[in-house]
Amino acid sequence: MSVDPIVVFDRVTFKRGERFIFDKLELEIKPGKITAVLGPSGTGKTTLLYLMGGLISPDSGEIYVMGKKVSKLSSKGWYELRRSMALLFQGSALFTDLTVYDNVAFPLRQHTDLPEHLIRSSVLMKLEAVGLRGARDLMPAELSGGMARRVALARSMALDPTLMMYDEPFTGQDPFTLGVLLKLIKTLNDALGLTSIIVTHDVDEVFHIADDVAILCGGKVVGQGAPKTIAIS
Numbered sequence: 001m002s003v004d005p006i007v008v009f010d011r012v013t014f015k016r017g018e019r020f021i022f023d024k025l026e027l028e029i030k031p032g033k034i035t036a037v038l039g040p041s042g043t044g045k046t047t048l049l050y051l052m053g054g055l056i057s058p059d060s061g062e063i064y065v066m067g068k069k070v071s072k073l074s075s076k077g078w079y080e081l082r083r084s085m086a087l088l089f090q091g092s093a094l095f096t097d098l099t100v101y102d103n104v105a106f107p108l109r110q111h112t113d114l115p116e117h118l119i120r121s122s123v124l125m126k127l128e129a130v131g132l133r134g135a136r137d138l139m140p141a142e143l144s145g146g147m148a149r150r151v152a153l154a155r156s157m158a159l160d161p162t163l164m165m166y167d168e169p170f171t172g173q174d175p176f177t178l179g180v181l182l183k184l185i186k187t188l189n190d191a192l193g194l195t196s197i198i199v200t201h202d203v204d205e206v207f208h209i210a211d212d213v214a215i216l217c218g219g220k221v222v223g224q225g226a227p228k229t230i231a232i233s
Contacts, residue, residue, distance in 0.1 A: 003030065005064075006195050007028070007029035007052060007197075009025050009028075009061065010026065010061055012025045013025070014056070022220070023220060029195065029197060033211035034209055034210050035195075035214060036198045036200060036210040038213060044219070052065060052165065066162065083161075085161055085164075086157065086159070087167065088152055088153055088164070090169075090171055092140075094148055094151060095140070096139070100136050100137070101136040103140070104123045106158075112159075122158065129154065130150040130151070131180075132150055145172055146177030146180065153169075153184065163197070164196045165199075166185070167199050168199060169198065178205060182208060207227040210227050212227075213225065213227050
């Protein structure tokens, strides 16, 4: 039984000036899986995430996310769709003047009408999931790089998204922290039934958790399949 893809890029072209980043790119992302997007620097891996989230628009072609043609979405439509998506930025992007607790609570306070006691329960649950419940009163400046990345992950999960996007989540992490993040992403994806898209340079590490791998080069997807298949080819 075939399952409809959760994300589809249909002949998508995107340029910066006269330079083609994507040239009639075709890509499908399967739901409930971890897909790793690989490729040399400058091939548009992060651009792919920004197109998916509507932060930028393609020059031509269509993008479908959760069955919706994003070029046809109104501002209200995008607002509703984005509540089901989350992007973990490469630099974590924590609010430096807010505590860990308030960073994770921020999306809930902005996008829901939940009373504070329910926000508290949700925040502590998310922090527990990333192993940082005890760090809730710390400021971002007091966190290690790995801790900051995990707080950012907890904040990304605050609204219980269906689609998680990770932009180079392992950059600058020591081997131990990298291992923790890999296990955490895999555990959350499986336990919550998420779809995860990971843009990364860490090929060997991400192969251990990815269900599917897509390789970008020359503005197109030049290979896609299970990690073992890609590794062999």
